[in-house]
Amino acid sequence: MRYLPLTQADRSAMLDRIGVSSIDDLFVDVPEEARLSGPIGGLPLHAGEMAVERHMQRLSRRNLAAGDAPFFLGAGAYRHHVPASVDHVIQRGEFLTAYTPYQPEIAQGTLQMLFEFQTQVARLYGCAVANASMYDGSTACWEAVAMAGRVTRRKRVVLSGALHPHYAEVVRTMAKFTDDEIADALPSLQGTPDNEGLIARIDDETSCVVVQYPDILGRIPDLGAIAEAAHAKGALLVAVNTEPVALGAIKSPGELGADIVVGEGQAIGVGLQFGGPYLGLFAVRDARHARQMPGRLCGETVDAEGKRGFVLTLSTREQHIRREKATSNICTNSGLCALAFSVHMTLLGEEGLRRLAACNHSLACEAADRLAQIPGVELLNDSFFNEFTLRLGTDARQVVRRLADDGVLAGVSLGRLFPGVDALEDGLLVAVTETTTREDIETLASALQEALA
The missing domain is CATH 3.90.1150.10 (Aspartate Aminotransferase, domain 1)
Structure with a gap:
């Protein structure tokens, strides 16, 4: 395939069409201190391949690796x-390059893996239905908030003060484009979570309450009491779990009444990797809410000959259906990380x-x-x-x-x-x-x- 770069006339025409004067105007929402003002420091503009490799190796030696x-x-x-077997399996050729199964009939292995992954997540979270994964825990958290708004038709979101601040920041950022009202707070350094204070912030306009379990300080909130209070006001409880291994020791969020359970799956099967790629998990307790879930759902069926097969049962992203009917446009699944999670979870049992x-x-x-x-x-x-x-x-x-x-x-x-x-x-x-x-x-x-x- 030939690479055909855009001409300056092409760029000008595109910018004119969307109503901005320069490419820089597209980045005004990124804080200035986070934007590069020139080339990445320390890298030469021109160098041979071996020189670049040596330079990158010198930079890498400045890191202190986790191990x-x-x-x-x-x-x-x-x-x-x-386990080493996780890496062995995910590097098999049929998995390593697998992405979206646009032609499901020839992607049975990928679809079966995702189906089994969904089953593992649903059981881990104590829910009825899980999707085929998402980008990471923070974007999954926002998608849960957006879904709660669709279900309840409300716009007020109550965030626990003990929610991971990066997750809260993603919610606040995305809410700028949806006009949701975000009621957030800061954690207090006390031995137990302030469950009563959180419950007091729930009102008749609340769409959902977002609680981390265990929370950012490592404490374990009373999800049962919070769920009861939220449901009494017609709101949903969104439980966020960033450490899935914890659910081998404490009750699942769905079992305690959480309506939507999301989290980060990195801890199972996926290394730290300097911050990514990671794995978003998403599940709902009530199967009736499945149609409002973002992302994809893989299902089991039989073919014309009665043999077991797998299909994309639901795909609600804007690539697949009319944009105005889509539940999300940031819900690409992390297929390879989901595979690593599923292999590791299978080995553990x-x-x-x-x-x-x-x-x-x-x-x-x-x-x-x-x-x-x-x-x-x-x-x-x-x-x-x-x-x-x-x-x-x-x-x-x-x-x-x-x-x-x-x-x-x-x-x-x-x-x-x-x-x-x-x-x-x-x-x-x-x-x-x-x-x-x-x-x-x-x-x-x-x-x-x-x-x-």
Whole structure:
């Protein structure tokens, strides 16, 4: 295929048609500090291939990889062991290049995998129906909000203060184009979530309440009580889960009354990968709401000869149907990541997931008890799964930087997640998984005690 670049006349005609004077006008919504003012720093404008490779290798050596240091980062992206067989399967040629099955009759393997993936997600979340995946947890969160608006025909959205701030920011950004009213808040550094305060914010105009489970501080909110309060006002409960391994130890959101359950599937089968690609999960408890779900649904059927087969039962994205009838235009599924999730989940099985969850929780309890012994350190949580919050009594960002310089990735500072909020700046979010050793815990404890001395 020949590459035919646009001429300046072509560009001018396109810009004129959409009513802007320059390409820069298309990026006015991106904050100026986030835009490049020139070429990427440090890269030469012209260089040979070997020179570029050497330059990139030098840059890569400046990174501290997750497996090269005691690692306690979490906040929505978790380091878990991914069996080698997962990578082996997803790199098979029939899977590696698979994208949208536009001709389902010749994509039976892909469709079967997605069907089984949907079944796994629905069971994990305690729901009736799950879709064939989405981009990531944050965009899935917004899609849940948009779906709740379609179902309830309301425009007011109540966000828990303990929702991941990046997820909340995606919701606020997208709501600018839909005129939804976003009622958000900030978390308070207390041992248990403020369930009563959240419930008090629900009114007769609320379309949905969005709650993270476990929340951004690692606490476990009372979804049952929140669901009951939301339903009493005619609103839906959207539960967000960023650590699916937790659902091997705590009740599923659907079981507790959540109407829409979304989350990030990265923790199962997908490595950290410097932030992506990741995997959005989306499910609904009531099958009657399936028609309002974004994305695709794969279904099981039989062919003309009565043999088992798979089809795209529902595809509600703007590529497939009339744009005005589409539920979403950002709902491309993450097919390869969904495959990795499904392979890993199949290898684990229900018993394996429960054992993995128990291992995570046990190690996290050991770490919390050890770190709480350090003078000046306070354990915030009354309960948690594998992630908890410490109060350090000083700016946690400075502590995290100092420990990183010493080769210890101590966690995520709340000051980084909530910049400018003084009441949260001494909070440190610590995540512990099965990849954490007791030696790692002791290394963190020693380094943290020295840093706070």
